[in-house]
Amino acid sequence: MPVGVWAVSEGKNTDAGQPPATDSGATAGGASLEQFAALDVRVGTVVAARPHATARKPAYQLQIDFGPLGVKSSSAQIAALYTPETLIGRQVIAVVNLPPRKVAGFVSEVLVLGALTGEGAVVLLAPERRVADGDRIA
Numbered sequence: 001m002p003v004g005v006w007a008v009s010e011g012k013n014t015d016a017g018q019p020p021a022t023d024s025g026a027t028a029g030g031a032s033l034e035q036f037a038a039l040d041v042r043v044g045t046v047v048a049a050r051p052h053a054t055a056r057k058p059a060y061q062l063q064i065d066f067g068p069l070g071v072k073s074s075s076a077q078i079a080a081l082y083t084p085e086t087l088i089g090r091q092v093i094a095v096v097n098l099p100p101r102k103v104a105g106f107v108s109e110v111l112v113l114g115a116l117t118g119e120g121a122v123v124l125l126a127p128e129r130r131v132a133d134g135d136r137i138a
């Protein structure tokens with residue numbers, strides 16, 4: 001799975017239009033509401049972006065300002081649709097409370113979220129209007 005993209009498994013639909021629930025409250029192949037609520041998803045602004053030269057797939061090393069949370073790093077496979085210049089100043093949405101992960105020698109502290117197109121490119125998720133860096137996604 002590319003860094004910066006969440007993959008969601010589809011469960012078998014029931015007559016009610018929902019996958020069947022498990023004892024933990026999670027749907028078959030999915031997460032419970034409690035598990036989802038445990039994620040801290042925030043808005044941040046990209047303040048620096050450069051190619052991630054040692055990554056196996058084309059990626060960028062991002063520095064993202066999350067306001068009161070500070071500047072965090074992320075490795076994101078978004079080179080198909082974005083250049084470093086177009087990323088600077090762009091607001092993005094990221095999960096900020098996952099453990100840091102080393103990606104080709106670079107420590108990625110947050111997971112930037114995007115939609116995966118049928119061609120495999122990642123389209124970044126962003127608020128529809130400018131908000132304060134660090135604002136929580138509800």
